[in-house]
Amino acid sequence: MKILLINGSPKGKNSNSLKLANSFIEGIRQTKASAGEELIVDEAELASLKIASCKGCFSCWKNTPGKCCIPDDMPMVMQKMLSSDLIVWSFPLYYFNVPGILKNLIDRQLPMSLPFMSKDGGSTGSGGHDARFDMSGIRHVLISTCGFYSAEGNYDSVRAMFDHFLGKDNYTTIFCGQGELFRVKELSERTGEYLNLVKKAGAEYAAGRVSEATEGALKELLYPRDVFEKMADESWGVSQESGEKVSEDLIFTRQMAALYNKASYDGKDRVLEMHYTDLGTSYQILLGKDGSTVVTDGSLTTTTRIDTPFDVWVAISRGEMSGQEALGKGLYSVTGDFSLMMYWGRYFGGSGASTGGSAPSASGKKELKNPSMASMLIPWIAFWIATSMFGITGAAVSILIAAATPVIMLRRKQVIWDRLATASVCLLSVLIILGADPHMIGSLGYLVFAAMWLGSCVAKRPLCSAYVKYQFGGDIAYKNPLFMKTNYILATMWGILYVLTAIWSTILGRAGLGWLLMIINNLVPMGMGIFTAFFSKWYPAYLASGKGKSKL
Ligand SMILES: Cc1cc2nc3c(=O)[nH]c(=O)nc-3n(C[C@H](O)[C@H](O)[C@H](O)COP(=O)(O)O)c2cc1C
Incomplete structure (x- = not known):
């Protein structure tokens, strides 16, 4: 496939519109490459070519049919146009129309038309000239940015002109408002999203046509007006x-x-x-x-x-x-x-920080929600309460609850800690069913729970960070020393707390003070939960204020 990219921006390579055109062609390239097809792209950068305005002498119709009398770059561009399969017209909107350099090229296409009036009245019925050469196989795409907030309502003249000489519905368009934003580096995240969409449009176009969904998305404003x-x-x-x-x-x-x-x-x-x-x-x-x-x-x-x-x-x-x-x-x-x-x-808009909700994926399927620590805690809490109160029956109930938790949490992503919790609780419950002392196994459970927290710190990703990172932009939070340090401290504290819980549970359990244990083992984690909520807000702010800088 041969593409001619006509860059009609007076800014040449610095054109905003060209960024979109290049993305579109990149999309085409992708589709063609996966089909094993070769793609040749030629560019006519009008800003660096010599294409004078038409003199209106009609010598290309009268004296030298099909040949213009002006000796400049237009014959070369015309040759390229005639030998392409696709012409991508990339240009900015100037006074609701194409810039002068592109209008020059359009006018200079006169030798490509026959002088005689078209019998069928041209593509819109208002009069026209038939083509001198067979150009019926050439496809056309118009890609343009403009400076107003929306393309809507600003391209009427452009459409009217191209309808006449390319034929109504005979070309595809991507018109985008807020064009100057494409050169603002600070906004590249948002404009990059748009360029990716244009690339997708290119890939779809190469496979047939741009889908309605992509067309609709391309019409969305980059930013609110x-x-x-x-x-x-x-x-x-x-x-x-x-x-x-x-x-x-x-x-x-x-x-x-x-x-x-x-x-x-x-x-x-x-x-x-x-x-x-x-x-x-x-x-x-x-x-x-x-x-x-x-x-x-x-x-x-x-x-x-x-x-x-x-x-x-x-x-x-x-x-x-x-x-x-x-x-x-x-x-x-x-x-x-x-x-x-x-x-x-x-x-401040679209930095990619996740809000924890679920969004439809590109395939239209609903994506899983972010993980919840409840998936990890439910099996453990059920295990400790049920086995301390009902022994073997409690162990059986724990297995059921542990097995049911992933089903209840089906709409959420699972992390390793959820799976470890389920597996540990099931294993410990089986030990109780096989005859082990529920109190001893309960204490062992506290130790396993502590090992999960402490082990996660050794493994460089504190357990809690796997759940809360989504409030801080996802995986990028792992690069945030404030986030990581806060989570290390909290994970270590929870780990130590449960080592201690295992110790006092063993001692108090043996002393027959199960009722006291019940109170302590509920109140202490509750207190620690309140402390966690406070610390996770206070500590990063304390470090960010510069006071804790040297400690990072
Ligand atoms: C002379 C001139 C006329 C323009 N006229 C319009 C216009 O009518 N409507 C509009 O929305 N933007 C208009 N613009 C803004 C450009 O279309 C906008 O900056 C575009 O993104 C430039 O694209 P480019 O970088 O590909 O050249 C005009 C800009 C210039 C310099």
């Missing part, structure tokens, strides 16, 4: 009120503020203060119900403050540095309400 327009207005670096130039750090902060997702508002106004330590500047961002506002006079009461060198924050925003790692290394510090940092993705 208000977010985009705020970012776009700030990007010019000029104050709307005074017309004066705005400093780079203020532009950056305002654009960051524009990304605030007001749907994350939880009834509490927050004020994020960005203090750029190297520049000595501070800006406050009010995050409220109706959106965000940047305040430069420090008049608000800060709830979360970030002290950071400006370039560090820029590098994090561009994805050149992991924010969590940088925080762990003390490259910046956070004081005040730490919850904003923990759920940054939720407030």
